[in-house]
Amino acid sequence: MTSKLPKKAGGLPSVQSTIKHLLQSHRTRENIKNLLRVNQTDGFDCPGCAWGDNQHGTFQFCENGAKAIAWESTDKLVDAEFFKTHSVSQLLKQSDYWLEYQGRLAEPMRYNAKNDHYQSISWQDAFKLIGDKLNSLTDPNQLELYTSGRASNEAAYLYQLFGRLFGTNNFPDCSNMCHEASGVALTQSVGIGKGTVVLDDFDHANAIFVFGQNPGTNHPRMMNALRKASKQGCNIVTFNNLKEVALKKFASPQDPTELLTPAATQISHLYLSPKLGGDMAAIRGMVKTLVESYPSKINQTFVQQHTKGLDDYLAIVNTTSWQHIEQQSGLTQNELTQAAKVFIESDKVISCWAMGLTQHTHSVDTIREVVNLHLLTGQIGKKGAGLCPVRGHSNVQGNRTMGINEKPTAAFIQALEQTLKVQLPYAAGHNVYHALNALQQKQSKVLICLGGNLAQAASDSQFTHQAIKNAQLNVQISTKLNRSHLLVGEDALILPCLGRTEKDQQQSGLQKITVEDTFSMVHASQGMTEPVSPHCMSETAIVAHIAHATCPDKFNWLELKDDYRKIRQLIAQTIAGFEQFNQKIEQPAGFHLTNSAAELRWNTASKLANFNAAKLPNSVLADCYSNMQQTMGDAKNITFVLQSMRSHDQYNTTIYALNDRYRGISGERNVLLINKDDAKQLNLAEGEHVDISSVCDQGISREIKAFKLVYYDIPRGNLAAYYPETNPLLAIDSVGRASFTPTSKSIPVTIRVTSQKRLRVKQI
Ligand SMILES: Nc1nc2c(c(=O)[nH]1)N[C@H]1C(S)=C(S)[C@@H](COP(=O)(O)OP(=O)(O)OC[C@H]3O[C@@H](n4cnc5c(=O)[nH]c(N)nc54)[C@H](O)[C@@H]3O)O[C@H]1N2
Ligand SMILES: Nc1nc2c(c(=O)[nH]1)N[C@H]1C(S)=C(S)[C@@H](COP(=O)(O)OP(=O)(O)OC[C@H]3O[C@@H](n4cnc5c(=O)[nH]c(N)nc54)[C@H](O)[C@@H]3O)O[C@H]1N2
Ligand SMILES: [Mo]
Numbered sequence: 001m002t003s004k005l006p007k008k009a010g011g012l013p014s015v016q017s018t019i020k021h022l023l024q025s026h027r028t029r030e031n032i033k034n035l036l037r038v039n040q041t042d043g044f045d046c047p048g049c050a051w052g053d054n055q056h057g058t059f060q061f062c063e064n065g066a067k068a069i070a071w072e073s074t075d076k077l078v079d080a081e082f083f084k085t086h087s088v089s090q091l092l093k094q095s096d097y098w099l100e101y102q103g104r105l106a107e108p109m110r111y112n113a114k115n116d117h118y119q120s121i122s123w124q125d126a127f128k129l130i131g132d133k134l135n136s137l138t139d140p141n142q143l144e145l146y147t148s149g150r151a152s153n154e155a156a157y158l159y160q161l162f163g164r165l166f167g168t169n170n171f172p173d174c175s176n177m178c179h180e181a182s183g184v185a186l187t188q189s190v191g192i193g194k195g196t197v198v199l200d201d202f203d204h205a206n207a208i209f210v211f212g213q214n215p216g217t218n219h220p221r222m223m224n225a226l227r228k229a230s231k232q233g234c235n236i237v238t239f240n241n242l243k244e245v246a247l248k249k250f251a252s253p254q255d256p257t258e259l260l261t262p263a264a265t266q267i268s269h270l271y272l273s274p275k276l277g278g279d280m281a282a283i284r285g286m287v288k289t290l291v292e293s294y295p296s297k298i299n300q301t302f303v304q305q306h307t308k309g310l311d312d313y314l315a316i317v318n319t320t321s322w323q324h325i326e327q328q329s330g331l332t333q334n335e336l337t338q339a340a341k342v343f344i345e346s347d348k349v350i351s352c353w354a355m356g357l358t359q360h361t362h363s364v365d366t367i368r369e370v371v372n373l374h375l376l377t378g379q380i381g382k383k384g385a386g387l388c389p390v391r392g393h394s395n396v397q398g399n400r401t402m403g404i405n406e407k408p409t410a411a412f413i414q415a416l417e418q419t420l421k422v423q424l425p426y427a428a429g430h431n432v433y434h435a436l437n438a439l440q441q442k443q444s445k446v447l448i449c450l451g452g453n454l455a456q457a458a459s460d461s462q463f464t465h466q467a468i469k470n471a472q473l474n475v476q477i478s479t480k481l482n483r484s485h486l487l488v489g490e491d492a493l494i495l496p497c498l499g500r501t502e503k504d505q506q507q508s509g510l511q512k513i514t515v516e517d518t519f520s521m522v523h524a525s526q527g528m529t530e531p532v533s534p535h536c537m538s539e540t541a542i543v544a545h546i547a548h549a550t551c552p553d554k555f556n557w558l559e560l561k562d563d564y565r566k567i568r569q570l571i572a573q574t575i576a577g578f579e580q581f582n583q584k585i586e587q588p589a590g591f592h593l594t595n596s597a598a599e600l601r602w603n604t605a606s607k608l609a610n611f612n613a614a615k616l617p618n619s620v621l622a623d624c625y626s627n628m629q630q631t632m633g634d635a636k637n638i639t640f641v642l643q644s645m646r647s648h649d650q651y652n653t654t655i656y657a658l659n660d661r662y663r664g665i666s667g668e669r670n671v672l673l674i675n676k677d678d679a680k681q682l683n684l685a686e687g688e689h690v691d692i693s694s695v696c697d698q699g700i701s702r703e704i705k706a707f708k709l710v711y712y713d714i715p716r717g718n719l720a721a722y723y724p725e726t727n728p729l730l731a732i733d734s735v736g737r738a739s740f741t742p743t744s745k746s747i748p749v750t751i752r753v754t755s756q757k758r759l760r761v762k763q764i
Pocket of ligand 2: 100147148149150151174175177178179355359392393450451452453454456457458459477478479480481482497498499500539644645646651652653654723724726727744
């Protein structure tokens with residue numbers, strides 16, 4: 001392990017880092033004010049993660065929330081002058097970090113293929129161009145409507161309504177690359193694809209299990225809940241492939257002693273490091289312990305009243321051998337028994353998880369295994385207990401609730417049809433996987449992205465980049481310049497939008513938008529700083545104008561954008577749980593959407609919660625890598641399993657800086673974490689550079705070059721590196737079963753020393 005690792009997370013370095021990022025924003029004063037308004041009544045919702053807020057609205061310091069705000073609210077502008085100086089080909093050579101660092105997109109631009117530059121276009125002309133192009137398509141399913149999870153409920157609702165009135169359910173969504181497996185698994189098991197707990201439950205739990213999640217970086221406000229729980233005597237058990245420092249010790253920047261002294265709160269009482277993709281086996285081991293050694297702890301009353309499929313499930317548990325469990329999880333029976341005991345001996349248990357569980361081939365079964373354990377013990381639907389998929393983007397869950405879903409339920413479409421007196425498509429549309437394939441094959445012809453950076457977020461970069469280039473029209477509604485804007489074919493538009501922190505002025509006055517957090521709390525958000533440019537438009541208005549330019553007769557789109565309350569009235573009429581929406585958001589903390597599973601109502605076909613009797617997979621790798629699985633174990637050419645993850649200084653494809661303080665890494669991102677013994681076996685030294693490659697069954701070889709080795713406390717056979725740099729390695733077909741999520745946490749790779757010649761070129 002490197003000696004540079006910090007002993008605790010949080011504390012003074014967090015505050016120092018925040019100040020640095022605020023200063024770099026060139027809008028320091030506004031951003032300090034912004035920080036005080038984040039997640040407050042009459043303030044705006046943090047554009048960082050989807051973690052919820054306490055009901056009292058007390059200020060919660062969050063280093064990475066501050067970075068997200070400072071990054072959005074900057075005075076640096078990317079305008080017509082900028083694009084005059086830089087051709088698209090030149091921009092393509094820049095790093096993702098450089099591209100976003102240039103500042104906020106400040107006016108609408110259109111790509112000119114003749115001179116390879118973006119040039120100004122009026123909003124009116126841009127909308128007309130989109131409308132004309134869409135109306136020239138021979139089939140509405142030639143349109144792909146991507147969404148990234150920052151869009152407001154209002155923008156998302158209009159977007160899906162527009163897409164469906166146009167005639168398509170093609171709604172690829174960042175969620176397809178993120179928590180899709182959670183939605184699928186929870187719907188199959190408990191009848192609703194959302195978490196069953198609220199923030200208050202963390203105050204009442206006796207045990208909290210954290211699977212495959214790095215909250216110190218990605219959900220820093222969750223650390224307050226974990227710290228408080230730990231101080232109250234709650235046992236916290238972590239399953240993480242890496243030893244993440246925040247999950248070991250955390251110092252609250254709001255506690256003077258922990259801020260200024262080495263003092264910190266111990267977070268995890270038991271910390272287990274399974275092999276990548278080994279969690280299903282680990283949880284199976286916990287279940288086996290329960291069933292075989294503590295059968296009286298099975299909650300018979302709950303199982304009988306509320307569940308279906310116990311016998312089949314127990315039969316599978318019975319046939320799963322400890323040998324298989326130990327080999328796949330990389331954990332011993334003894335370790336798993338300890339974890340099982342904490343679970344079994346606690347009367348209120350919450351399980352949390354994020355990308356470490358969702359980005360594998362067998363993620364749906366893994367998450368259903370977590371649910372199996374909760375069902376056996378009745379740990380759901382009571383205070384202090386339940387299931388908590390910790391969502392990523394701040395409104396990704398709300399987008400789904402609003403209908404951003406390529407497979408809407410018939411009931412959802414019927415409600416829209418009946419209330420709005422319209423006809424909409426029922427057939428399933430495209431998720432990200434299907435959309436990229438359709439674009440690659442030129443079956444889809446227009447791509448509109450409501451935020452995000454599909455080019456860098458999706459796997460198989462070469463394939464994905466070509467797919468986006470194939471679009472006859474590529475429309476990006478964005479705040480910052482990124483690679484998705486530069487993959488231009490015939491025609492492309494950049495439509496600059498307002499950020500969360502900014503005032504959204506429409507004809508009826510200053511507008512509020514609404515969002516839903518990971519606990520299904522819906523609340524209002526209102527930006528307060530002046531927009532960076534008078535030429536930026538709100539996302540909601542942009543969507544309304546696109547709809548108006550395309551299908552003006554179907555709806556009075558422009559009236560809706562003039563007053564967002566009218567959009568909320570439509571939501572109230574068409575989506576269950578939003579009755580009296582405009583009134584309910586006047587409550588300071590917003591309102592909670594009820595969760596059927598938390599109320600022990602099971603919206604499944606059986607009307608019961610379903611056990612899932614799935615075998616452990618033979619291999620954690622996707623089927624398209626069966627050749628690579630065979631080479632595993634050959635000392636000269638070991639197939640490692642690589643996970644791609646976030647550093648402390650990034651937000652998905654947005655790179656804030658080149659450091660990863662909690663992992664002791666600074667100044668670079670092309671690093672590869674490796675177990676010291678694996679490196680020694682291959683005669684590789686720390687600091688040496690390696691090329692990383694993977695070969696899928698189609699024989700396509702994918703490679704990324706010159707990654708610097710860092711010794712790390714990681715299970716043997718596993719590696720870790722950052723996303724998006726690792727995305728070129730992952731075959732487009734390497735997706736989760738039933739979730740289609742890229743298997744970003746289990747990429748089979750081999751490594752070899754980078755040639756000296758190449759390294760010299762790199763250093764120049
Ligand atoms: N600052 C910041 N905040 C963010 C984001 C960001 O990029 N930056 N992104 C947002 C988004 S969209 C999301 S989805 C979330 C992501 O939040 P996370 O899921 O925390 O994100 P990752 O960095 O992908 O971290 C995965 C964690 O799981 C562990 N892990 C990987 N594979 C396995 C495995 O097989 N088993 C186990 N047990 N552990 C494993 C890794 O070691 C790592 O700690 O964060 C959101 N919040
Ligand atoms: N290998 C690998 N790949 C992954 C992952 C991984 O762990 N490993 N994680 C996956 C996950 S969990 C996710 S969620 C996806 C993320 O996929 P996306 O959501 O598509 O990507 P982001 O990087 O969040 O998008 C950044 C861009 O969003 C735009 N933006 C920022 N704020 C706003 C706003 O308020 N409005 C609008 N309209 N635009 C805005 C900016 O232009 C910025 O460049 O990536 C996935 N890809
Ligand atoms: Mo995500």
